[in-house]
Amino acid sequence: xxxxxxxxxxxxxxxxxxxxxxxxxxxxxxxxxxxxxxxxxxxxxxxxxxxxxxxxxxxxxxxxxxxxxxxxxxxxxxxxxxxxxxxxxxxxxxxxxxxxxxxxxxxxxxxxxxxxxxxxxxxxxxxxxxxxxxxxxxxxxxxxxxxxxxxxxxxxxxxxxxxxxxxxxxxxxxxxxxxxxxxxxxxxxxxxxxxxxxxxxxxxxxxxxxxxxxxxxxxxxxxxxxxxxxxxxxxxxxxxxxxxxxxxxxxxxxxxxxxxxxxxxxxxxxxxxxxxxxxxxxxxxxxxxxxxxxxxxxxxxxxxxxxxxxxxxxxxxxxxxxxxxxxxxxxxxxxxxxxxxxxxxxxxxxxxxxxxxxxxxxxxxxxxxxxxxxxxxxxxxxxxxxxxxxxxxxxxxxxxxxxxxxxxxxxxxxxxxxxxxxxxxxxxxxxxxxx
Amino acid sequence: xxxxxxxxxxxxxxxxxxxxxxxxxxxxxxxxxxxxxxxxxxxxxxxxxxxxxxxxxxxxxxxxxxxxxxxxxxxxxxxxxxxxxxxxxxxxxxxxxxxxxxxxxxxxxxxxxxxxxxxxxxxxxxxxxxxxxxxxxxxxxxxxxxxxxxxxxxxxxxxxxxxxxxxxxxxxxxxxxx
Numbered sequence: 001x002x003x004x005x006x007x008x009x010x011x012x013x014x015x016x017x018x019x020x021x022x023x024x025x026x027x028x029x030x031x032x033x034x035x036x037x038x039x040x041x042x043x044x045x046x047x048x049x050x051x052x053x054x055x056x057x058x059x060x061x062x063x064x065x066x067x068x069x070x071x072x073x074x075x076x077x078x079x080x081x082x083x084x085x086x087x088x089x090x091x092x093x094x095x096x097x098x099x100x101x102x103x104x105x106x107x108x109x110x111x112x113x114x115x116x117x118x119x120x121x122x123x124x125x126x127x128x129x130x131x132x133x134x135x136x137x138x139x140x141x142x143x144x145x146x147x148x149x150x151x152x153x154x155x156x157x158x159x160x161x162x163x164x165x166x167x168x169x170x171x172x173x174x175x176x177x178x179x180x181x182x183x184x185x186x187x188x189x190x191x192x193x194x195x196x197x198x199x200x201x202x203x204x205x206x207x208x209x210x211x212x213x214x215x216x217x218x219x220x221x222x223x224x225x226x227x228x229x230x231x232x233x234x235x236x237x238x239x240x241x242x243x244x245x246x247x248x249x250x251x252x253x254x255x256x257x258x259x260x261x262x263x264x265x266x267x268x269x270x271x272x273x274x275x276x277x278x279x280x281x282x283x284x285x286x287x288x289x290x291x292x293x294x295x296x297x298x299x300x301x302x303x304x305x306x307x308x309x310x311x312x313x314x315x316x317x318x319x320x321x322x323x324x325x326x327x328x329x330x331x332x333x334x335x336x337x338x339x340x341x342x343x344x345x346x347x348x349x350x351x352x353x354x355x356x357x358x359x360x361x362x363x364x365x366x367x368x369x370x371x372x373x374x375x376x377x378x379x380x381x382x383x384x385x386x387x388x389x390x391x392x393x394x395x396x397x398x399x400x401x402x403x404x405x406x407x408x409x410x411x412x413x414x415x416x417x418x419x420x421x422x423x424x425x426x427x428x429x430x431x432x433x434x435x
Numbered sequence: 436x437x438x439x440x441x442x443x444x445x446x447x448x449x450x451x452x453x454x455x456x457x458x459x460x461x462x463x464x465x466x467x468x469x470x471x472x473x474x475x476x477x478x479x480x481x482x483x484x485x486x487x488x489x490x491x492x493x494x495x496x497x498x499x500x501x502x503x504x505x506x507x508x509x510x511x512x513x514x515x516x517x518x519x520x521x522x523x524x525x526x527x528x529x530x531x532x533x534x535x536x537x538x539x540x541x542x543x544x545x546x547x548x549x550x551x552x553x554x555x556x557x558x559x560x561x562x563x564x565x566x567x568x569x570x571x572x573x574x575x576x577x578x579x580x581x582x583x584x585x586x587x588x589x590x591x592x593x594x595x596x597x598x599x600x601x602x603x604x605x606x607x608x609x610x611x612x613x
Binding site for chain 2: 208229231251252268270273275298299312318356358363429430
C-alpha cells in the first residue's frame with residue numbers, strides 16, 4: 001500500500017473516487033472516511049486539554065529523512081499539544097511496517113513514519129503516514145514531492161497535514177514572519193520561517209521602514225517607508241519580486257491592515273491635518289477617507305468578518321483602543337484600563353484582540369475580547385510591544401527588549417512558552433505573522 | 436556632491452558681491468535646496484531663495500548664523516503635541532524673523548522620545564511638527580514656506596534612557612536628516 005503509485009491523494013480525493021463505485025462499497029467506505037474525519041485526537045479547544053503522546057520516527061531512505069523527522073518533531077513540539085519520548089526507546093525500526101504492539105508498551109498513541117527518496121530527476125519524493133496505535137489504523141498517508149533543497153518547507157508541509165489530521169485544525173508550520181531589522185543605521189525588512197529559520201533580508205530601501213503587513217494570500221507585503229524625506233506606502237510582490245509605491249500624500253501615511261477579502265488596505269494619513277483612517281482600494285488605487293476627527297487615529301486592524309476594525313485614537317488625550325464599522329461609523333471605546341494602549345491586532349481566527357499598553361513605565365502585551373471582557377496581561381519582563389497573531393490565533397509574535405537588545409519573540413495566546421526567535425546580532429522589531 | 440557644488444557657487448556669489456546677476460547655475464536649480472552637511476551627516480535643508488537674498492540686506496552666511504541662534508528646538512510634554520506656553524516666546528521670535536526674511540522656507544521635523552510604539556510615535560511626531568507650523572501660520576508666516584515631516588522616535592537627539600534625554604527628544608526641529 002505504501003508503495004502504491006496512487007496514494008498521492010488525501011482523504012477528500014479518495015472519497016471522490018469512492019463515490020463512483022457501488023452503493024454498498026460507498027456506504028462502507030464513507031462510513032470509514034467520516035469516522036476518520038470525525039475523530040479528534042486532540043481537541044485543542046477543550047479546556048482540560050490532555051497532551052497526545054506521539055512518536056515521530058526518522059524517515060527511512062536517504063539521510064535527509066532524519067532531518068525531516070527532526071523538523072516535524074520540532075513543529076509539533078512548538079504547539080505544546082504533544083508529548084514525545086526519546087527515540088532511542090523506539091522498538092520498531094524506521095523500515096519495519098507499523099505494528100501497534102511495538103508502541104502500546106511505550107504509551108504512544110500516534111506514530112508518524114515516512115520514507116524519503118531521490119527521484120532520477122533529482123527531486124525529493126516523500127511518503128508520510130500517521131498511525132493510530134489504539135485503533136490500529138492508518139489515519140493519514142500522503143505522497144509529497146519537492147526540490148531537494150526544499151527540505152524545510154516540505155517537512156513543514158508534512159507537519160501541517162499531520163497536525164490537521166490529529167486536531168481537525170489548520171496549523172501555522174508553513175507560515176512566515178517578517179520584521180524590521182537594524183544593523184548600523186539602516187532598517188531593513190527581514191523574512192523568516194515561523195521558527196526563525198531561513199532568515200533573509202528582503203527590502204533595504206528607504207531611510208526608515210515601518211512594520212510590514214501581509215496580504216491575505218501571503219503573496220504581498222504592505223509597509224510605510226521614508227524615501228527622500230517623504231513618507232509613502234509601498235507594496236512588495238513576492239511573485240514578481242518587485243516593489244510599487246501605492247500612495248504618498250506628502251504627510252505621514254502609515255499602513256494599517258488588509259481586509260480579509262484582500263480588496264482594501266486600511267491606513268492612517270495626516271494629509272488633511274490630523275492622522276485619520278483611510279480605506280484604499282487595491283484594484284482602483286482609490287483612497288476614501290473614513291474618519292474626520294481632530295485627534296490622532298492610527299493602526300487600524302480588521303475583524304475576521306471584515307465588518308469592523310480596531311484602531312488607536314488619542315481622543316481621551318492618551319492613546320486607547322476603539323472599534324468602529326468598516327465605513328468609519330459607530331466608533332466605541334474598547335480599552336479603559338492602562339495608559340497608552342496601541343498597536344492592536346484583531347485575530348483572524350477569532351474573538352480576540354492583542355495590543356501593547358503601558359503599565360508602571362513599561363510596555364506589556366495584553367489581550368481583550370472585542371466586547372471589552374477578558375482583559376489579560378501576557379508579559380511582565382522588559383518592554384514588550386507590537387504583537388501579531390499566528391494564522392490560527394494560538395500564538396503571538398512580539399518585540400521585547402528583555403535581553404537588552406530588541407528582538408522578535410513568540411509565545412502562546414495565553415502568554416506561555418515565551419522565547420526569542422530572531423538572531424541576537426540584529427536589533428529586531430515590528431514582527432508581523434502571515435495570515 | 437550637487438549640494439556642495441551649489442553651496443560653493445553660492446559662496447562665490449556672496450564673496451564676489453550679491454549684485455551679480457549672471458550665475459552659472461542652470462535655471463532649474465534656482466530656489467532649490469542649498470544644503471550644508473554638518474558633522475552628523477545631516478543636511479541643513481533651510482530653503483533660501485537666492486533672488487530674495489540678493490535684494491535683501493543679509494548675506495547667506497548672516498542668515499545661517501541668525502537662524503542657528505534663533506531656531507532652537509521646540510520641546511513638548513510627554514505624549515503631547517500642543518505648543519507649550521513656555522515655547523511660545525521663542526516661536527514668536529522665529530515667526531518675526533521669518534516674516535522679515537521672506538526668502539527663507541523651513542522644514543519642521545517632529546520627533547518623539549523612545550517610549551511607545553513606532554507607529555503611534557510617527558503620528559505624534561507628525562502632530563508636533565504640524566502644531567509648530569500651525570502656530571507660525573497663526574502668527575502670519577505663509578504656510579507654503581513651512582514644510583513638515585515626522586521621524587517619530589526613529590532619530591533621537593539623545594540616546595540615554597532617562598527623562599533628561601527624553602525631554603530633548605520630544606521636539607520639533609528645524610534641521611532635517613537626509
